Amino acid sequence: MKSNNILATDLDGTLTRGGDDPIKPQVKESLLHLKNSGWILILATGRDREYLMRRSDIKWVFDAWVTEAGLAVYLPSDGTYRCFASDEWIMEIKKLTKFPFIIEKENTVAFGIHFLNVVKRELQRIEVDAIFRSNKGLVMLLPEGINKAYGVMEALKLLNVNGPIVAIGDSEIDLELFKVARFKATVANAEEALKKEADYIASQENGDGVTEIIKSLSSQNVSQWLSLQKVDHPRLFHIK
Numbered sequence: 463m464k465s466n467n468i469l470a471t472d473l474d475g476t477l478t479r480g481g482d483d484p485i486k487p488q489v490k491e492s493l494l495h496l497k498n499s500g501w502i503l504i505l506a507t508g509r510d511r512e513y514l515m516r517r518s519d520i521k522w523v524f525d526a527w528v529t530e531a532g533l534a535v536y537l538p539s540d541g542t543y544r545c546f547a548s549d550e551w552i553m554e555i556k557k558l559t560k561f562p563f564i565i566e567k568e569n570t571v572a573f574g575i576h577f578l579n580v581v582k583r584e585l586q587r588i589e590v591d592a593i594f595r596s597n598k599g600l601v602m603l604l605p606e607g608i609n610k611a612y613g614v615m616e617a618l619k620l621l622n623v624n625g626p627i628v629a630i631g632d633s634e635i636d637l638e639l640f641k642v643a644r645f646k647a648t649v650a651n652a653e654e655a656l657k658k659e660a661d662y663i664a665s666q667e668n669g670d671g672v673t674e675i676i677k678s679l680s681s682q683n684v685s686q687w688l689s690l691q692k693v694d695h696p697r698l699f700h701i702k
């Protein structure tokens with residue numbers, strides 16, 4: 463197994479402003495610079511693979527895509543794809559698409575938070591277990607135990623690498639990712655809950671903030687911190 467530094471980053475509200483906003487060329491450049499210096503880059507997003515495949519700005523940047531908030535992993539280099547839900551779970555969950563407000567994703571569904579009670583009742587009726595992961599008003603259904611951190615750890619197994627993880631995110635759905643990271647960073651537009659846990663809060667928003675964070679990784683403080691063998695108390699180190 464190879465040992466590398468690993469960067470796991472969210473997409474919407476972190477690398478970009480969200481929606482179909484593309485990654486700015488200078489942000490992509492800083493990511494590729496990191497990759498060329500031996501870092502493993504992992505995209506950890508709520509988006510699904512089908513959507514990401516249509517985006518040219520993502521192509522050839524990341525070693526792995528953790529999609530649907532940890533539910534699946536895709537390796538662009540060889541097309542490996544793993545979904546961590548059973549076929550039966552996916553089939554049951556997709557029954558919810560009978561409701562017009564349901565947004566169908568590759569392996570699960572999502573919906574606006576105001577439909578939460580309707581969906582809860584229906585899941586009880588069809589006797590399916592799912593956890594509700596809310597991200598900025600949109601709720602996604604996931605099997606128990608699935609989150610972005612789970613997906614990232616599975617991606618590392620598939621890539622056959624390990625090493626200290628730097629995590630970057632902007633909202634509460636990224637908090638689990640922080641739990642497996644040695645260095646946790648966030649952009650200026652991040653939710654308060656994330657800022658509270660972060661080792662570094664960028665002064666700039668979205669992609670510009672990520673470029674700032676990537677620059678901070680080459681500082682002596684941070685590179686020393688990443689090369690430590692064991693994390694006892696990450697909070698001992700704060701550079702914000």
Ligand SMILES: [Mg+2]
Pocket residue numbers: 472473474475476631632633
């Ligand atoms: Mg986000």
